[in-house]
Structures are given as C-alpha cells and as structure tokens.
Amino acid sequence: MSIKQNKSSMQENTGKRLNKYISETGVCSRREADKYIEQKRVTINGKLPELGTKVMHGDKVALDGKILTAAPDNKSDRVYIAYHKPVGITCTTERHIKGNIIDAIKHKSRIFPVGRLDKPSEGLIFLTSDGDIVNKILRAENAHDKEYIVTVNKPITASFIQNMGRGVPILDTVTKPCTVEKISTFVFKIILTQGLNRQIRRMCEYFDYDVKRLKRTRIMNINLSNLKLGQWRNFTKSELQLLQNAVQGASKTAKNMKTMKTKPAKKTPQTTLKTPKNIWRS
Structure with missing residues (x-):
C-alpha cells in the first residue's frame, strides 16, 4: 500500500473534523463552518452535530438541508485567483452589502477572500474555494510579506521613514519593525508582516500624515503585476506551488494566543515592543 493510500485509509478510520470537511468542499472557510455548526445549520446523517x-x-453532511460533496484528495476542483480590488469594494461574502467583493468578481464558483483589504484601499487580494489553505495563510506565525505603495498628503521626511520602520504605537500596542522606503516626495513603499486594523493609515496618522492612496502590490510571492483595476486572474501553476510550499508547515489548528496589551507609548520612535499576531488587514 502506498503512503497516499495508507493516509486515505487512516482518514476513513479516524474521520475528519467537521469544520475541515465543510471547508474542503469549497463552501466556506473553517471559521465560517464553525458558525454554521453553532447556528444548527449543519447536519450529519440528518442529526445535529x-x-x-x-x-x-x-x-452525509448537509448545510441548510443540501448535501455537501466531499472534496477530491488532490483538490483538483479548487479555485485560486488574484484580484485587483478597486476602492469602494468591500471584502465580504455577505451579498446584501452593496459593493461586496463576490458580486464585483462574478465568479462561477463559490469563493471567499483570504484576509481583507479595507474599502478605501485598492490592490491585490486573493480569493479561493480552498478553505484549508485560507486557514494556513492566515496563521499569524507564518509572517507573510505584504507590500504596499502609499501616497500621503505632505512631503515625506527621512525621520518619517525611519520612525515608521522602527515600530509605531497604535491600538494599545506597538507595530512590528518593518521595511519602509521613500519612492518620491509624497510616496513610499512599506512591507508588513502583520495586519492590524487600518494599520498603515493609523501609523501615518500618528506622525500627522494623512493617507491619500493606499495600494497593495504584493502578497508573499504573488505580484499585482499588470493586472488592471477590477480584473482578476487564476494563479499560475508556479505561483500556486510556491504558495503551497510557503504554507506547508502551517499548523492546521489555531493556537490559543493571549493578546498582549501594553500601555500607549509616548510619541517617540525608540519603542520596539513585540506585537500580538494578527490576520491580514491593511
């Protein structure tokens, strides 16, 4: 018996966690699956689990009475796309919200965004029907790079670039040190490995700068490249392979992490405390 066959046989004997099973069908992420289970919308063989x-x-697993089809082991039916999100599009699967990302893309498969990109921001975001890889990507301990080009309202100084990179006190914590580079008088590039709520905007506001335009140009190994505003494309085979390699060691279940709280720091660039781990946002 091959290793692959042996693994399949073991899964048949030991079973698969319900939220993982549901996410692998492409219906939703594991987190959403847990909500559906709590809302008693899911049944196994007609009974509430x-x-x-x-x-x-x-x-036989059903969601809202509809039987879910188990995913093939090789995930050959999965969708992985890169989308150039315009300003004004909301990263939600809730169809009743005007300007939601699902209606904007109009993909034939049921997909959901990986992380978020705020409504006033534009740029690269992933969408997929693979709930398992979503959880792996969102594991904060993976510390995946996310690159942004930011335009502000006044000339950028050397001290601003230096202080942004050292860590900024926002949201009762201090941001992780990051790479910041001046591009032109009003434009800079920043590479983050965390995603606090409105992080870049809050960091700039701390130094009395207002963000006029925020564009995410890269996530991990995937670049926005020549993808036009509002367009999407499938991952190439090499991009998908690199992505899968990058998340290969990610834990399959979330670790219980206590959010570290610190007192708001004084307005000084020297503070470089560790920050709690967070999911993708900008």
Whole structure:
C-alpha cells in the first residue's frame, strides 16, 4: 500500500473534523463552518452535530438541508485567483452589502477572500474555494510579506521613514519593525508582516500624515503585476506551488494566543515592543 493510500485509509478510520470537511468542499472557510455548526445549520446523517464532531467515511453532511460533496484528495476542483480590488469594494461574502467583493468578481464558483483589504484601499487580494489553505495563510506565525505603495498628503521626511520602520504605537500596542522606503516626495513603499486594523493609515496618522492612496502590490510571492483595476486572474501553476510550499508547515489548528496589551507609548520612535499576531488587514 502506498503512503497516499495508507493516509486515505487512516482518514476513513479516524474521520475528519467537521469544520475541515465543510471547508474542503469549497463552501466556506473553517471559521465560517464553525458558525454554521453553532447556528444548527449543519447536519450529519440528518442529526445535529457538535463542534469538534468528526465526519466518518460514508457520512452525509448537509448545510441548510443540501448535501455537501466531499472534496477530491488532490483538490483538483479548487479555485485560486488574484484580484485587483478597486476602492469602494468591500471584502465580504455577505451579498446584501452593496459593493461586496463576490458580486464585483462574478465568479462561477463559490469563493471567499483570504484576509481583507479595507474599502478605501485598492490592490491585490486573493480569493479561493480552498478553505484549508485560507486557514494556513492566515496563521499569524507564518509572517507573510505584504507590500504596499502609499501616497500621503505632505512631503515625506527621512525621520518619517525611519520612525515608521522602527515600530509605531497604535491600538494599545506597538507595530512590528518593518521595511519602509521613500519612492518620491509624497510616496513610499512599506512591507508588513502583520495586519492590524487600518494599520498603515493609523501609523501615518500618528506622525500627522494623512493617507491619500493606499495600494497593495504584493502578497508573499504573488505580484499585482499588470493586472488592471477590477480584473482578476487564476494563479499560475508556479505561483500556486510556491504558495503551497510557503504554507506547508502551517499548523492546521489555531493556537490559543493571549493578546498582549501594553500601555500607549509616548510619541517617540525608540519603542520596539513585540506585537500580538494578527490576520491580514491593511
């Protein structure tokens, strides 16, 4: 028996966690699956399960009464796309929200965004039907690079660039040190490995700068390149392989992490405290 066959046989005997099973069908992420289970919208063989229940070989799992089809082991049916999000589009799967990202893309498959990009921001965001890889990408300990080009309202000084890179006190913590580079009088590039709420805008505001334009140009190994505003494209084979390699060591379940709280620091660039780990945002 091959290793792959042996693994498949073991899964049949030990089962698969319900939220993982649901996310692998492409319906939603694991986090959303947990919500559906709590809302009693999910059944196994016609009965309501509990969180943590395992799906055994031959079980019939249904969401809102509709039987979910188990995903093939090689995930050949999965969708992975890169989208150039315009300003004004909201990164939500809630269809009742005007300007939601799902209606904007109009993809034939059921997909959901990986992380978020704020409504006033534009640029690169991933969408997929692979709930398993979403969780791996969002694991904060992976510290994946995200690159942004930012335009501000007044001339950029050397001290601003230096202080932004050292760490900025916002949201009762201090941002991680990051790479910041001046591009022109009003434009700079910044590479983050965390994603606090409105992080770049808050960092700039701390130094009395207002963000006029914020564009994400790269996530990990995937670049925005020549993707026009509002356009999307499928990942290339090499991009997908690199992405899968990058998240290969990611833990499959979230670690319990206590959010570290610090007193707001004084307005000084010297503070470089560690920050809590967060999901993708900008």
